[in-house]
Amino acid sequence: MANFLVWVVWFGAAFACLVSALAVVSFRNPFYSALALIGNLASLAVLFLLLSGEFVAAGQVLVYGGAVMVMFLFVIAYLGDKSEESPWSGGPSWQVVGAVLAGGAILAEVIVVVGLKAGDFLSSPHHVGRAFGSPASVGRLFLTDHLLAFEVTSIVLLVAAVGGVVLGSHARRTEEPSLESRARA
């Protein structure tokens, strides 16, 4: 019974995941696309919970669904209405056909590789304890075995923050003289 319930939750989350991903790709308005991506991230968090990745699921909702997507929505609102044509409108162009073929090729490659090569290697999952994926055990791994990854991640975040500041201040510096010259004229 519990197994059946897991399958039901899995199919619900997987379906929501795929539908919202397609919605992100096909909505005309970027604002709706960003909202659909929040749904996608939330259903992925459900899948992470099924895989006993509790800490990653919480991080997904907090960091992705919260912080990153709020930043996206702010920028989209700041830029105003930037709707474009739906990619499916206006008949099949060579670009659309090529993109669909390339996407299908990636999909077929992965499925063929998994089906032919992986086969039986993948069907014996290990049993894991209750602490698997908890914040305590993930944190312990982060500070022991993967300390280098932890430090590198912090440097990446620092560089990205500096880059964001530089991009923002550069845009302002080049904007001001044009305003002054316009006022002088």
Next chain:
Amino acid sequence: MHGPDIQWYVILSALLFSTGALGVMLRRSPLIILLSVEIMLNAANLLLIAFSRLHGREDGQIFAISVMAVAASEVVVGLGLIVALGRRNVELDVDKLRTLRG
């Protein structure tokens, strides 16, 4: 593992990844291209966590968290670029952005 085997996760992740790749190739708005890149990164994350569960080791989850941090920094830089473009009143269309010169 109760419920679906790893194959189901691999197929779902492949579907998600190709959807994201389709978005990157089809759309012209850099905002939606960034959102599609997020979908692709999340497909990779799903696979990392699925295999981490399969092998009963948490290293994959560590890697998934690192991917999340990389995605966050990518969004910061990408949105910074888009805002800089928007301030210059450049049309947000990657087919028409031909110069990167400041």
